[in-house]
Each structure stands twice: as structure tokens, then as C-alpha cells.
Amino acid sequence: xxxxxxxxxxxxxxxxxxxxxxxxxxxxxxxxxxxxxxxxxxxxxxxxxxxxxxxxxxxxxxxxxxxxxxxxxxxxxxxxxxxxxxxxxxxxxxxxxxxxxxxxxxxxxxxxxxxxxxxxxxxxxxxxxxxxxxxxxxxxxxxxxxxxxxxxxxxx
Amino acid sequence: xxxxxxxxxxxxxxxxxxxxxxxxxxxxxxxxxxxxxxxxxxxxxxxxxxxxxxxxxxxxxxxxxxxxxxxxxxxxxxxxxxxxxxxxxxxxxxxxxxxxxxxxxxxxxxxxxxxxxxxxxxxxxxxxxxxxxxxxxxxxxxxxxxxxxxxxxxxxxxxxxxxxxxxxxxxxxxxxxxxxxxxxxxxxxxxxxxxxxxxxxxxxxxxxxxxxxxxxxxxxxxxxxxxxxxxxxxxxxxxxxxxxxxxxxxxxxxxxxxxxxxxxxxxxxxxxxxxxxxxxxxxxxxxxxxxxxxxxxxxxxxxxxxxxxxxxxxxxxxxxxxxxxxxxxxxxxxxxxxxxxxxxxxxxxxxxxxxxxxxxxxxxxxxxxxxxxxxxxxxxxxxxxxxxxxxxxxxxxxxxxxxxxxxxxxxxxxxxxxxxxxxxxxxxxxxxxxxxxxxxxxxxxxxxxxxxxxxxxxxxxxxxxxxxxxxxxxxxxxxxx
Numbered sequence: 348x349x350x351x352x353x354x355x356x357x358x359x360x361x362x363x364x365x366x367x368x369x370x371x372x373x374x375x376x377x378x379x380x381x382x383x384x385x386x387x388x389x390x391x392x393x394x395x396x397x398x399x400x401x402x403x404x405x406x407x408x409x410x411x412x413x414x415x416x417x418x419x420x421x422x423x424x425x426x427x428x429x430x431x432x433x434x435x436x437x438x439x440x441x442x443x444x445x446x447x448x449x450x451x452x453x454x455x456x457x458x459x460x461x462x463x464x465x466x467x468x469x470x471x472x473x474x475x476x477x478x479x480x481x482x483x484x485x486x487x488x489x490x491x492x493x494x495x496x497x498x499x500x501x502x503x
Numbered sequence: 504x505x506x507x508x509x510x511x512x513x514x515x516x517x518x519x520x521x522x523x524x525x526x527x528x529x530x531x532x533x534x535x536x537x538x539x540x541x542x543x544x545x546x547x548x549x550x551x552x553x554x555x556x557x558x559x560x561x562x563x564x565x566x567x568x569x570x571x572x573x574x575x576x577x578x579x580x581x582x583x584x585x586x587x588x589x590x591x592x593x594x595x596x597x598x599x600x601x602x603x604x605x606x607x608x609x610x611x612x613x614x615x616x617x618x619x620x621x622x623x624x625x626x627x628x629x630x631x632x633x634x635x636x637x638x639x640x641x642x643x644x645x646x647x648x649x650x651x652x653x654x655x656x657x658x659x660x661x662x663x664x665x666x667x668x669x670x671x672x673x674x675x676x677x678x679x680x681x682x683x684x685x686x687x688x689x690x691x692x693x694x695x696x697x698x699x700x701x702x703x704x705x706x707x708x709x710x711x712x713x714x715x716x717x718x719x720x721x722x723x724x725x726x727x728x729x730x731x732x733x734x735x736x737x738x739x740x741x742x743x744x745x746x747x748x749x750x751x752x753x754x755x756x757x758x759x760x761x762x763x764x765x766x767x768x769x770x771x772x773x774x775x776x777x778x779x780x781x782x783x784x785x786x787x788x789x790x791x792x793x794x795x796x797x798x799x800x801x802x803x804x805x806x807x808x809x810x811x812x813x814x815x816x817x818x819x820x821x822x823x824x825x826x827x828x829x830x831x832x833x834x835x836x837x838x839x840x841x842x843x844x845x846x847x848x849x850x851x852x853x854x855x856x857x858x859x860x861x862x863x864x865x866x867x868x869x870x871x872x873x874x875x876x877x878x879x880x881x882x883x884x885x886x887x888x889x890x891x892x893x894x895x896x897x898x899x900x901x902x903x904x905x906x907x908x909x910x911x912x913x914x915x916x917x918x919x920x921x922x923x924x925x926x927x928x929x930x931x932x933x934x935x936x937x938x939x940x941x942x943x944x945x946x947x948x949x950x951x952x953x954x955x956x957x958x959x960x961x962x963x964x965x966x967x968x969x970x971x972x973x974x975x976x977x978x979x980x981x982x983x984x
């Protein structure tokens with residue numbers, strides 16, 4: 348794949364990974380252009396690949412009994428990673444992830460990582476846990492920003 | 504430490520750490536030291552390098568960004584024994600995202616990071632187990648955040664709790680009593696049983712189940728209506744944002760219909776509809792209220808509902824023609840805002856973000872505004888304007904009516920009717936408020952101001968006459984039941 352000059356710089360935290368793992372990720376990563384509406388991960392399905400957003404917009408949907416799936420988060424941030432639950436038991440997606448607009452994504456198969464040295468799993472989990480924590484914090488900030496109110500209205 | 508066997512047994516009994524081996528837990532027990540902190544005392548600060556992993560033994564730790572109250576969404580209180588605190592400082596890039604403060608006096612066991620790092624360096628399989636556990640914790644926190652963001656808006660206890668339990672189903676034993684809770688909640692007859700079962704599980708020995716039960720009890724607030732309201736908001740947004748190759752008038756009409764569906768799930772009262780002119784083509788004024796955060800969509804866009812209410816439930820329902828609104832241009836970071844309004848054919852005015860415009864540009868924009876507004880009215884559409892330009896609470900609304908809307912009306916030929924509409928309670932949760940609207944008697948500026956082109960006389964009318972009356976209409980709207 349060819350997304351840039353440096354090693355897996357589309358993957359936040361790649362600099363903290365072992366060199367051999369970065370090399371593997373670069374070799375196995377595949378770039379995809381996906382159309383709006385494409386389901387990237389289906390809730391409860393086995394996760395085979397990490398999905399990294401390069402461009403476009405991705406929505407995360409949670410299922411609400413009797414109502415159906417509702418969008419609980421959207422992001423346009425390049426480098427957002429989905430499919431992290433494939434790295435720990437039971438290896439299934441905890442939410443449905445869908446392209447909300449035409450997107451470019453990178454997929455990285457997880458099997459070679461999990462089958463590799465344990466320190467690869469440890470390093471990737473440490474990086475992804477940090478990314479997930481940042482994502483949680485972003486959501487909290489968005490929520491608390493929304494509560495402040497009194498900003499410009501839309502209408503004039 | 505003196506009571507190492509006790510600590511070892513305590514660690515061994517933590518279901519939360521099931522993914523670790525006994526030897527890992529023994530290592531924690533061997534190196535753990537007791538930490539006691541007083542209420543309000545900080546365990547670690549936001550931005551601080553991670554120095555340890557703490558395990559809560561008793562008490563309560565509040566985790567979240569600095570400052571603010573515990574709201575269960577941004578700042579959360581943790582009281583589950585065994586919960587690992589400070590894990591966010593151990594994962595990339597080894598700095599805490601949040602501060603951790605004791606909500607009440609708390610006792611914890613502290614394992615230094617140096618011990619953990621040393622063990623990781625010598626035993627890669629331990630490192631893999633540990634960081635898989637931390638990733639699982641991070642994922643659980645994100646899932647809880649999603650659930651809380653939603654249940655924070657919705658009061659449907661059945662759906663919220665069912666979802667909470669379903670989202671953690673993989674962590675539960677097949678025989679867990681939690682699986683029965685959604686069924687209990689679905690029948691009014693067994694709701695009491697659900698509460699009793701949840702309380703028993705919360706006080707039971709299984710830490711994972713106890714944590715879920717505690718959360719379920721926290722979120723048990725009735726909100727089916729709010730779920731539907733949120734779904735309506737999403738549909739109203741998508742009716743516009745996803746419209747392709749459709750004329751703006753049709754997009755506005757679809758939007759109004761989606762909004763009428765949305766407001767059907769709310770309680771509302773409208774008085775004074777008989778004041779509306781026989782045909783559209785008026786300047787319709789609306790006071791502007793701060794939107795409740797529950798109306799915010801996941802893309803950060805907030806549907807401002809007061810003007811949508813006036814557009815759909817008053818004007819579209821009366822005339823069958825969707826009005827045109829005057830809206831500010833999107834801020835640079837508001838992609839949802841831009842996508843939404845770009846399709847509606849609204850009259851756009853500069854956002855306050857761009858600052859004062861140069862005189863020539865200001866004059867050019869004013870001329871364009873008058874031209875576009877005239878065209879809208881001549882086409883027989885109402886034009887909805889919020890003269891305040893900013894949102895505020897119902898109490899004291901409108902704050903200050905700026906003159907632009909009135910100066911516009913004074914320049915239009917033929918002179919349009921001005922219809923004031925006062926709205927109230929749109930700053931509250933949609934599911935709980937009674938949304939109120941009062942349509943006041945229309946007027947023409949030339950009937951109330953000797954020379955509408957005279958800025959001082961116009962300002963006196965707006966500030967001294969119209970504004971106090973407008974506030975009285977808003978109070979009347981707020982009192983509607």
C-alpha cells in the first residue's frame with residue numbers, strides 16, 4: 348500500500364509499536380474505497396481486521412431494543428480505529444460501524460498479529476487502548492460542550 | 504506487606520481480573536501497598552504520567568475531566584470493588600486522560616508501574632494478557648459512554664437496561680440472573696421484581712454483575728418517548744442532509760413533515776393561530792431559545808427546535824408551504840450544519856465568527872439580503888427571522904431584539920406583515936416539557952412607527968414597546984398547559 352512516506356503513519360501510535368510489527372502491518376494493510384452506507388463491522392460478528400479511517404465519515408451504531416440501531420457517534424477524524432475488540436476475547440464487534448459518507452479506509456488483518464510474538468499483541472493493545480480512551484474523552488468533551496449552551500443560534 | 508495472604512485472596516476473588524492468571528494476581532498482591540485518601544483528595548491528575556495501577560477496595564473514586572459535577576456522563580463515580588483505576592496512564596502515550604479524585608474516603612491497593620513494566624519486559628505473555636485486559640476496560644468504558652449518552656437523553660428503562668445488559672452479554676455467565684431483567688421490565692406486573700433482582704445482584708459476590716446491576720439501577724429512568732424524539736431528530740436531519748437532486752422547496756417540505764412526526768411525540772400547545780394572515784408571505788419573528796443538549800446529534804449538530812416548530816407546526820400546517828428561514832453561515836468546524844442548511848435554500852447571513860465585515864462588504868451583503876428576502880416574500884413564502892441572533896433561556900426571552908429584521912421589513916416593497924410568534928420551553932428536555940407557542944397579532948411597521956426608516960424611532964418602538972410585550976407573550980407561552 349502507499350499512503351504516505353513514513354512507516355504506517357496513518358495508524359496513530361505506530362511509533363510505539365515494535366519495528367517488525369509495523370513492517371507486518373504495512374505489508375498486510377490494504378486500502379479500500381467504500382461507498383456511503385457500507386457496513387464495515389457488524390455488531391456481534393467476528394472481527395477479522397482493524398479498520399482505520401483515512402478520509403470520509405464513519406458512524407457507530409448501537410442497537411436499542413424495540414427501536415433499532417441508532418447512531419451514537421460519527422467521526423471524520425483520519426486515524427480513527429475500529430475493530431479493536433477483535434484483539435481480546437471473544438473477538439466480536441461490540442457495535443455496528445458504517446460508512447456514513449464515501450470513505451477511504453485501511454484494513455489490517457488481526458490474525459498475523461495474534462499469531463505473532465505476544466509482545467506484538469501487548470504493544471498493539473496498549474496503543475489501541477490509548478486510542479479508545481482518547482475517543483471516549485472526545486465524546487465526553489463533545490457532550491460537555493453541548494451542555495454549555497448559549498452559543499450562536501442557527502437563526503438570525 | 505503484613506496482610507499479604509489476605510490481599511492475595513482479595514485479588515484472586517476479583518472477577519474483573521479473570522483474564523489474568525493466578526500468578527499475575529499474586530504478583531500484584533506481592534507488590535501492592537495500601538493507599539487511603541480523603542474525600543476530595545486526588546489520586547492522579549489529568550495529563551500526569553502514569554505511575555501506578557490502583558485497585559479500588561472500598562469507597563468511591565470520581566473519574567473525569569477536571570472540574571464539574573458527577574453527572575454519570577462526563578464525570579463518573581466508581582465504587583465497584585476491584586475496579587482498576589489509572590489504567591489510562593499505562594496505555595499509549597502513558598499519560599492520564601482524566602483526573603481521579605475520591606468522592607468519599609477511599610481505600611485502594613497501589614501497584615507501581617515500574618513493577619508492571621519490569622514484569623512485562625521479562626514475560627511477554629503477561630504483557631499481552633495485561634494489555635488485552637486494559638483494552639477490554641477501555642472498550643467497556645467507551646460502550647458505557649455510548650449507552651450513557653443515549654440513556655442520558657432517553658427515559659426508556661426497558662430499552663436502556665436491555666441494551667446495557669446485551670452490550671455486556673459476552674462478559675456474563677449464561678446462568679446470570681441479569682439475562683432475565685429485560686423480560687421483567689417489559690411487564691408492568693414484574694417491574695418490581697426487576698428492581699429487587701437488580702438490587703440483589705448489585706449486592707452480590709460477582710463484581711462484573713454487580714457493576715452492571717448498579718449501572719442498570721442508575722439508568723432506570725422512564726424514557727421511551729425520548730428515544731422516539733431522538734429518532735425523530737435523526738430522521739428530520741437525514742430528511743434534509745441526505746436529500747439529493749431535490750429542489751430546496753421540496754426539501755423544506757420534507758423537513759417540515761419529518762418535524763411534524765417528531766413533534767407528534769411531544770406535548771405542545773399553540774394559541775393565537777387565528778392571528779395568522781390569510782395567506783403566507785409575512786415576516787415571522789421568533790424568539791430564540793437555547794437547545795437542550797439532548798437534542799444534539801452524534802455529528803455535533805444541534806437541531807434548533809424552536810424555529811423548526813414555528814416552521815412546521817404553525818406555518819407549514821396552516822399554509823402547506825414550508826417557510827424560508829434566515830440562518831447564519833456555518834462556522835468552519837460545523838460540517839453537519841453546512842450539510843444541513845446548504846440543501847434548504849435558506850437566506851444566509853454572515854456568522855459572528857467572521858467578525859465585523861469591511862463597510863463595502865457589509866453594504867453588499869445587506870443589499871443581497873434585501874434582494875433575497877424580497878424574492879422569498881414575493882414567491883409567497885413566509886420568512887422566519889430570529890431578531891436576537893443568539894439563543895437564551897425561556898426566562899427573560901427575548902433578551903435583545905436587534906433592529907436588522909425590522910430595517911429589512913421597512914425596506915421591502917410591498918410592505919410585509921410582521922407576525923410575532925413567542926415560543927417557550929424548547930430549552931427543556933423535549934420529552935418532559937410542554938412546548939408553548941403564542942401567535943401574536945400581526946402589524947405593519949408603517950402602522951406603529953411614524954417613519955420606519957428613522958433608526959432612532961424604530962429602536963424606540965422595538966426596545967420600549969415591542970420587547971416588553973414580546974416577553975409577556977413568551978411568559979404566556981411558558982404557562983400553557
